[in-house]
Amino acid sequence: MASAPSKLYADDVSLLVVLLDTNPFFWSSSPLPFSKFISHVLAFLNTTLRLHQLNQVVVIATGYNCCDYIYDSSSATNQSSGTGMMPAFCSNLLEKLDKFVTRDEQLEKGGQEGGIASSLLSGSLSMALCYIQRIFRSGPLHPHPRILCLHGSPDGPEQYVAIMNAIFSAQRSMVPIDSCYIGAQNSAFLQQASYITGGVYLKPQILDGLFQYLSTVYATDLHSRGSLQLPKSVGVDFRASCFCHKRTIDMGYICSVCLSIFCMHHKKCSTCGSVFGQAQSDVASTSNKRKTPDT
Amino acid sequence: MPQVRIIARNFMDMVAALPAMKLDHLYQNAFICEAILRSLPPLAKKYVIQMCYIEETIPSKSLEEWVLPDGLSKHRVAIDRLLQLRIFSESFDRSTGTSYRLNPTFQENLQKLITYGAVLPREPMPSSVTARLPSLQELENYAMQKWECFLLQLINSAQAEKMTNISPSMMRIFQRGLLTQRDKEAPRLTESGFQFLLMDTNAQLWYIIREYISNSEEIGVDPADLISFMLELSFHETGQAYNMNTLDEIQRSTIKDLADLGLVKLQQGRKESWFIPTKLATNLSVSLTDSSSRKEGYVMVETNFRLYAYSTSKLHSEILRLFSRVEYQLPNLLVGAITKESLYNAFENGITSEQIISFLQQNAHPRIAERTPSVPENVMDQIRLWETDLNRIEMTPAHFYDEFPSRDVFEAACDFARESGGLLWEDSKKMRLVVNTEVHLQMREHLRRQK
Known part of the structure; x- marks a missing residue:
């Protein structure tokens, strides 16, 4: 299935899908208040829309319990005029965001234990890719798509498989995933996502200057990236999560048939059902190290 | 299509050619x-956005650090363009080298725009006043019809059924460069006219x-005002009504001319009158970079x-006649053939094969x-071959030398x-040679030294 687009608009027309982390557990403990964060992001979105009349921006909120589209510039009626206080699209977006957060809260069942819970990155990534696939198929002319994850919550190891699948599908349709990580520690998922898809991973040092980071690095269209040097991540955390307990592991067991990863020895693969032989000795069989993603 | 770029760039050159004061005024x-x-x-x-909130000068070195060798x-090109439009101002310092700063007016407005x-x-007029506005489809048909009518009149005044209201003197200005007229003969399209x-x-x-703008300059209207009005017009919303009272005197007379071109539709209410921008107007700022708006083709x-x-x-039939032999013309269908003779005719008129091909590609029927x-x-391939048939001789300006002493x-x-x-x-027997004009001067020096 070749999804590489055949005809495109002018080189620098972009479709930017922004995944916005709205996890309340993260933002309550973040040094950068959410309101400040959102004002940086809105300015950035506005900039992107101003750069080209055909540029398109889609915003997907990544919540704790659900994800949803909260803004799509192609369906917005009025582009240019505003009330004078802020661009017209912002009020629209904020209203939708407000509704989303309330709904996300209602779905919350309680019972969150220890640490900051992760948000549903796998869900919003899949939604973004679905949207992009629809654009690919919509007609002969479409903008260059890219995804930008504005994320702060820690990785949820239980989403490992879903996220990796989304990453590989993005890689196949040649959609770069940029990620801007606002949380405390680096995110292994996003590092891998950007590394594999050829996007940019960056962890801003000064959160107050978020707009400058966004406009300097992430506003660059795919065409210009060919002639510019964007920040490269120094090291990428390639650690995988095991399929049995969803723990992030350094070493583990890999099914020789379907490449599923386990943190301990099993008699049978839980994914494909292959029966494993007896491990010769526990020490010898841990030679299967971490799984490095190919290409 | 290369021509599009040339024209678009020319327009921006026109903006860039404005005096510094005017440019700064425009950026307000x-x-x-x-x-x-x-x-x-x-x-x-990218550079502009990056520097939007930086109010100090940026050394050119730190910009260049981002650039890969391939992108130099x-x-x-980008920096030249920015300097030309006075968006960047350049300053030189012995220790840091060249550095750039964003034009403060431009920067301030951009910041406002972003936040x-x-x-x-x-404001668009309320629908209670305007009653029923034309639908987008009607508006587009109206615009296309107006525009075609204008074009027909432009190339062939006799053919047009309905005359537009554009004054003959204005029309003559548009025709300047596109048509030539010898005494008493019917006007003929020039090379650029065909293109x-x-x-x-x-x-x-x-x-x-x-x-239009360069003409209005001659009659004393400030081109900067017109440029700013046109660009502003392109940000109005298609299909909405805007009150004519909001325009000043010059703008009002301009908008009447624009209505004849199909850029806006004028309507008269009981008390007030208003204009409705069509797609042609709102596409104005798009087409500056590229022509991405496509019409449905028919060929x-x-x-x-x-x-x-x-x-x-x-x-359309007039255009197709430029390079093909029309065989049948039915009410909604035209059948023609591309022949050697018809193409030679076109090439003689200065149309190139690439233009014909790109025209056929751009106007291809949706099914095709x-x-x-x-x-x-x-x-x-054949169209290109027939063109190269005509270009067997290559001309090079040259100088001829003979009568060498030894x-x-x-x-x-x-x-x-x-x-x-x-x-x-060279002809060594008769001691004659032909030299490219570029080398002529050095050659003369060389011969003089020989003596």
Whole structure:
């Protein structure tokens, strides 16, 4: 299935899908208040829309319990005029965001234990890719798509498989995933996502200057990236999560048939059902190290 | 299509050619800042955005650090453009080298635009006043009809059924450069006139607008005002009504001319009158960078060089007649053939094969446009071959030397010409040689030294 687009608009027309982390557990403990964060992001979105009349921006909120589209510039009626206080699209977006957060809260069942819970990155990534696939198929002319994850919550190891699948599908349709990580520690998922898809991973040092980071690095269209040097991540955390307990592991067991990863020895693969032989000795069989993603 | 770019760039050159004071004045309008920003090359856009909130000078070195070796030429183009438009101002310091700073007016407006959005100087009128506005489809038909009518009149005043209200003197200004008229003969299209017809609508529009602006300069209207009004107009919303009272005197007379071109539709209510921008107007700022708005095509070309055009438009048939032999003309269909004779005719008029091919590709019927290539390869190749048939002779300006005093001098001269890469022809028997004009001066020096 070749999804590489055949005809495109002018080189620098972009479709930017922004995944916005709205996890309340993260933002309550973040040094950068959410309101400040959102004002940086809105300015950035506005900039992107101003750069080209055909540029398109889609915003997907990544919540704790659900994800949803909260803004799509192609369906917005009025582009240019505003009330004078802020661009017209912002009020629209904020209203939708407000509704989303309330709904996300209602779905919350309680019972969150220890640490900051992760948000549903796998869900919003899949939604973004679905949207992009629809654009690919919509007609002969479409903008260059890219995804930008504005994320702060820690990785949820239980989403490992879903996220990796989304990453590989993005890689196949040649959609770069940029990620801007606002949380405390680096995110292994996003590092891998950007590394594999050829996007940019960056962890801003000064959160107050978020707009400058966004406009300097992430506003660059795919065409210009060919002639510019964007920040490269120094090291990428390639650690995988095991399929049995969803723990992030350094070493583990890999099914020789379907490449599923386990943190301990099993008699049978839980994914494909292959029966494993007896491990010769526990020490010898841990030679299967971490799984490095190919290409 | 290369022509589009040339025309678009010319327009921006026109903006860039404005005196510094005028340019700074232009940048006080946020919409113009936005339109100019959109017209910039991709890299230049990035630089502007990057420096939008930096109020100090940036050394050019730190900008160059970002550029990969492959991108250096693009980087230079971008910087040149920014300097030309006075968006960047350059300063030189011995310790840090060249550094740039964003034009403060431009920067301020851009910041406002990003954080607050921009407000048009006029609001759409409430629907209670305007009653029923034309639908978008009606508006587009209206615009296309107006525009075609204008074009027909432009190329062939006799053919047009309905005359537009454009004054004959204005029309003559548009025709300048596109038509030539010898005494008492019917006016004929010039080379650029033919090329004009094969361009797409946006490119044609910009050509006309440019002529219009440079003409109004002659009658004493400030081109900067017109440019700013046109660019502002392109940010109005298609299909909404805007009150005429919000315009000043010059703008009001301009908008009447624009209505004749199909850019706006004028309507009269009981008390007030208003204008409704059409797609042509709102596309103005898009077409500055590229022509991405596509119309539905109507032409099919078969491998046997037959051409079918499903169109009722007189203009279309006029255009197709430029390079094909029309065989049948039915109410909604035109059947023609691309022949050697018809193409030679076109080439004589200064149309190139690439223009014909890109015209056929751009106006391909939707059913055909899905295929690649949309024009059969053998037809494309043949069109190009027929053109190269006409270009067998290549002209090079040259100088002819003879009557050399001795064979030594002649041979030395030959060697010299060969080394400098300008020897075109030599005849050693009669001691004559032909040298490229570029080398002529050095050659003369060389011969003088020999003496």
